[in-house]
Amino acid sequence: MNQEQIAPVIREIKEALPEKKEEELKTELDRYLRYGIDPQEAKKAIIRKFGGTPASFASMGEKKLGELKGGEMNVDLTVRCLSSREREQKTQNGDRILITGLIADDTMIRRFVSWEGQMLDKGTTYLIRGASAKTFRGEVEINLGPYTKVEEAPEGTLSRLDISKLPRFGNLQELKLKDVRPGMGNIQVTAKVMDLEKRTIETDKGKKSIFDGMLADDTKRVRFTSWSEFGYDIGDVLTIRGAYVKDWRGIPQINFDERAEIKKEEEIDFDIMKTPHLFAEDLVNAGATDIEITGTIIEIRDGSGLIFRCPECNRSLLNGNCALHGQQSGVADLRTKVVMDDGTGSLFAVLNTEITENVLGRKVSECVERYQDDDQRIVQELSQILLGRDYVMRGNVIRDDFGPTVLPAQMTKHSSDDMEEARSLLDEMEVI
Amino acid sequence: MARMREVARRVFAVEYNRSQHEDRGMEENAPNYIITPLGAIVNRLYFVGVMMNKSNTGSEDSPQYRVEVRDPTGTFYLYAGQYQPQALNTIANLEPPALVGVVGKVRTFVKEDGTFYASVKPEVIFPAELPLRDRWIVETARFTIERLKAVKDAMGQDPPSVDSLVEKGHPNRAASAGVNAVGLYGNLDLAPFSEGVKTALELVLEGRGKDNGHETEEHPPSIPLENEGTGTSPDVKERVLKIINEASGEKGALYRDIITSCEKSGIDKIQLEETIQELLDEGQIYEPTIGIIKPI
Structure with missing residues (x-):
């Protein structure tokens, strides 16, 4: 390596370590180069060795959120926190608490992750030094690490910031309703308004009208709320751009406000007279209202059959005891907890009193007389009737810590012509 | 959030038993998956078949059952112990042959030489009837055909990709199966x-x-075994027996070696499986451990 090539490297090292003599640095660099180390690598090593900050780690200075492309290592930001929450994350060294949320400046909204417990409070404006930008699932995310310094910005910073003028957080995703998941930030859907209701709510700025209703496309129905004036009617097909998705018992609910663009579609229509029929795989990640699913009952779970409920709170009693109200003489009830599985996904389902009565062909009162002394017999009977059979369930699917659960309002036997289906599948085999 | 309940996949025995790959996951308590030759990722499965026999390899007090359940394409091998009380109880009360529905978890055994055996740890077993069997066959055929088509198309792609398979009209689950299958099994004979x-x-x-x-x-206590696959000619049976005798060492013959030798003499795998089943039933051969056949 000749002097001409070395000179600029030395110059860069000197910039990072101004107190060092050039001669000394040259000798040092030589030692690395003799081993065939790449000069750029050698430069970083030397700067670190003498306690400097390599250029690639040096601050890139003040940046706007909108300029970041992901991969920037050391940037300074002036932002307002829009939301933040703690989240537990399992790591190899046990659980750790992360803080995540949204921050904004006058260019855009981005998600942040704070790894060292620095808390950002909603509504406060901060000067952040030494943050990094990474790309996670296609979104640029701001990371606050051990070297990041966070301080409150002086009064009046970003005072003109108007969040409602900024685009919604996240890349716009165009989706069918069945693929809408709770927590999504910026979606576009095309769907028909099935029903609509105006509501008045109190806000700190006075009374405000909001609109609730149901949207449907050819895959699913999803409830929605419009937080601003909604000049459309039942039967209109709309393309809504820039909506976000809230979670109600695991069921997605589409929300939007004046920031969303809404366009009425004249050419598109959906045939949505019948209840959407879904596969279990579509329901594993998001609940649903009023859908139909066909599957095989493959397990009867504990807690099925004759149960007794607390007369005060309706909870089921355990050995005559209510978790809240102690010893009670319970009210008899029937229910069946099952696993229904269609080969694409597995769902829990709770069959209510009426459905369980229909399955058994007996009312609750008859069951009390018949099975009170032997509650296992009723479970055996339910197993004999239900296990391995295909049923069509219609109702809501909620989602909680135990996974998705179907709460059918109706359940009917699935009828099929297996010989006919076998024949057409054999025909299909001929052409593959 | 608790781990999501695993789906019960529908696969025929012929596909399940030819699996050679598993994914044990890196995390603690990660579920174990088998990846079948058609790319299905199976942790739990559901099938309806004929319980052919049962043998208690444990004691009377703590029974441990080994059970064979046949579908029209082959045999599922079940092992039920004390941790599967419902299954154990049902098995004890059923007299083979009986038509049963089985929900179970995958169980694998890899021999030192790398030979891979897939069996089933039953969770729930219940007596079934022929209409349930027919329903299961139709559903399983539908899923299998879906995978077959995707694997076939994936074989024609270099490299195969889920996106382009979905674009060609394959459902997402089949498209990923196609890519898995080609990645792990290459250009397999379908x-x-x-x-x-x-x-x-x-x-x-x-x-x-x-x-x-x-x-x-009404559930009858058991359903007589229907006459499937009794078309094996004495000639084939004799040839298979001869092959087994030749391939047998002191400990018996590897099932895979038998398959290879039989294929060379023009006996296909389905025919072979049926013949072996008959020889087992007749007591001419036995299976000391899964995958090993020994003449008596």
């Missing part, structure tokens, strides 16, 4: 699987399960 699907569907067309059962709630 004939055994399509033959299996056909054999199974033809059984439904015989109409034994028709007008019987979807409306009845």
Whole structure:
């Protein structure tokens, strides 16, 4: 390596370590180069060795959120926190608490992750030094690490910031309703308004009208709320751009406000007279209202059959005891907890009193007389009737810590012509 | 959030038993998956078949059952112990042959030489009827055909990609199966699987399960075994027996070696499986451990 090539490297090292003599640095660099180390690598090593900050780690200075492309290592930001929450994350060294949320400046909204417990409070404006930008699932995310310094910005910073003028957080995703998941930030859907209701709510700025209703496309129905004036009617097909998705018992609910663009579609229509029929795989990640699913009952779970409920709170009693109200003489009830599985996904389902009565062909009162002394017999009977059979369930699917659960309002036997289906599948085999 | 309940996949025995790959996951308590030759990722499965026999390899007090359940394409091997009380109880009370529905978890055994065996740890077993069997065959055939088509298309792609398979109209689950299959098994001969699907569907067309059962709630204690696969000629049986004798060492013959030798002499795998089953039933050979056949 000749002097001409070395000179600029030395110059860069000197910039990072101004107190060092050039001669000394040259000798040092030589030692690395003799081993065939790449000069750029050698430069970083030397700067670190003498306690400097390599250029690639040096601050890139003040940046706007909108300029970041992901991969920037050391940037300074002036932002307002829009939301933040703690989240537990399992790591190899046990659980750790992360803080995540949204921050904004006058260019855009981005998600942040704070790894060292620095808390950002909603509504406060901060000067952040030494943050990094990474790309996670296609979104640029701001990371606050051990070297990041966070301080409150002086009064009046970003005072003109108007969040409602900024685009919604996240890349716009165009989706069918069945693929809408709770927590999504910026979606576009095309769907028909099935029903609509105006509501008045109190806000700190006075009374405000909001609109609730149901949207449907050819895959699913999803409830929605419009937080601003909604000049459309039942039967209109709309393309809504820039909506976000809230979670109600695991069921997605589409929300939007004046920031969303809404366009009425004249050419598109959906045939949505019948209840959407879904596969279990579509329901594993998001609940649903009023859908139909066909599957095989493959397990009867504990807690099925004759149960007794607390007369005060309706909870089921355990050995005559209510978790809240102690010893009670319970009210008899029937229910069946099952696993229904269609080969694409597995769902829990709770069959209510009426459905369980229909399955058994007996009312609750008859069951009390018949099975009170032997509650296992009723479970055996339910197993004999239900296990391995295909049923069509219609109702809501909620989602909680135990996974998705179907709460059918109706359940009917699935009828099929297996010989006919076998024949057409054999025909299909001929052409593959 | 608790780990999501695993789906019960529908696969025929011929596809399940030819699996050579598993994914044990890196995390603690990660579920174990088998990846079948058609790319299905299986942790739990559901099937309906004929319980052919049962043997208690444990004691009377703590029973441990080894059970064979046949579908029209092959045999599922079940091992039930004290941790599967419902299954254990049902097995104890059933007299083979009996038609049963089985929900179970995958169980694998890898020999030192790398030979891979897939069996089933049953969670729930219940007596079934022919209409349930027919329904299961139709559903399983539908999923298997879906995978067969995707694997076939994936074989024509370099490299195969889920996106382009979905674009061609394959459902997402089948498209990923296609990519998995080609990635792990390469250009596999698909004939055994399509033959299996056909054999199974033809059984439904015989109409034994028709007008019987979807409306009845009565379960007979057991259903006699129908005469599937008794078409093995004495000639084939003799040739298979000869091959087994030749391949047998002191500990018996590897099932895979038998398959290879039989294929060379023109006996296909389905025919072979049926013949072996008959020889087992007749007591001419036995299976000291899964995958090993020994003449008596």
